[in-house]
Amino acid sequence: MGGRSCTNPLKFGTDLWDQSHRFETSWLLSPWALFACRAVISLYAFVVLLFIIGWEAGGQDGYSIHDVHKSFSFFTVLCYWGIAFYFAIAAIHTFSYALHGGTPLLNRLPRPLQALHYLFWASITTYPFLVTIVYWGILYSGPFTTTFGLWSNISQHGLNSAFALFELLFTRISPAPWIHLLFLIVILACYCGLAYVTYATKHYYVYNFLNPGPKVVNAAGHNIGGVGKGAVVGYVFGIAAAIIIIFSLVKGVAWVRKWVTEKKMGRQGVFHGGRQMGNGEVELETLRNWEKSPHAV
Numbered sequence: 001m002g003g004r005s006c007t008n009p010l011k012f013g014t015d016l017w018d019q020s021h022r023f024e025t026s027w028l029l030s031p032w033a034l035f036a037c038r039a040v041i042s043l044y045a046f047v048v049l050l051f052i053i054g055w056e057a058g059g060q061d062g063y064s065i066h067d068v069h070k071s072f073s074f075f076t077v078l079c080y081w082g083i084a085f086y087f088a089i090a091a092i093h094t095f096s097y098a099l100h101g102g103t104p105l106l107n108r109l110p111r112p113l114q115a116l117h118y119l120f121w122a123s124i125t126t127y128p129f130l131v132t133i134v135y136w137g138i139l140y141s142g143p144f145t146t147t148f149g150l151w152s153n154i155s156q157h158g159l160n161s162a163f164a165l166f167e168l169l170f171t172r173i174s175p176a177p178w179i180h181l182l183f184l185i186v187i188l189a190c191y192c193g194l195a196y197v198t199y200a201t202k203h204y205y206v207y208n209f210l211n212p213g214p215k216v217v218n219a220a221g222h223n224i225g226g227v228g229k230g231a232v233v234g235y236v237f238g239i240a241a242a243i244i245i246i247f248s249l250v251k252g253v254a255w256v257r258k259w260v261t262e263k264k265m266g267r268q269g270v271f272h273g274g275r276q277m278g279n280g281e282v283e284l285e286t287l288r289n290w291e292k293s294p295h296a297v
Helices: 031-057 065-071 075-098 111-124 127-139 147-157 159-170 179-202 229-264
Strands: none
Touching: 031 065, 031 075, 031 147, 031 159, 075 111, 075 127, 075 147, 075 159, 111 127, 111 159, 111 179, 127 147, 127 159, 127 229, 147 159, 159 229, 179 229
């Protein structure tokens, strides 16, 4: 699935991309069932995002259009948009394979886009767990007082990890390469920069634990100030360590899923029309003409 040189992990592979259609198939579900699951998850995620925008813009529960503007600075919201778009794109690729069993759309794309799709998969099977852990472990401050608050937070801070688990456990995608971890850390670093750009331009901290100012406790006993410079450094490095641990665990779970389902259970995959796996990693497909060597006969 896109071989890489051991001496240059950043180099794109030159072999055929995903010959056994791991990105479009499941070891358990048929291609049409996998398409339906991905499409439903995408639809639900978009409904959550758009409903929240409408609810807040409409002035419900004390919200306003300013809360909508602020939402695009929150890592949680950006990740949820990523989930919505990933499952929509993945559903399209699965549909292109389920429709007639030929070469999926993903296999026709340029190699850089194929590699980016793989990284996209790595991000939506990693970041949601980080979001869930940080929210319930650091940010959650008590029971929700409205039905909307309960539903929106469960959707964005609970179901997000459930969606990631579905993609991790029920597809046939191989564990992400270690180079993806570097990109995930870089993306987090870029978001950290975005958070401080938001403060510089909008004069508020997206997350209190990024505020290096001193702690200020109000009459109700809540901290309305910062956490101190040392604590900010600790939180940043703690989150970096968390993403390394989460990525490693996700990689391990994907390896175990692949080993158990394919080696122990003998379930190589459910393909179009009930086909079985061909020799090695190649399903009953012929070599795509546009990917043949120019010297091939």
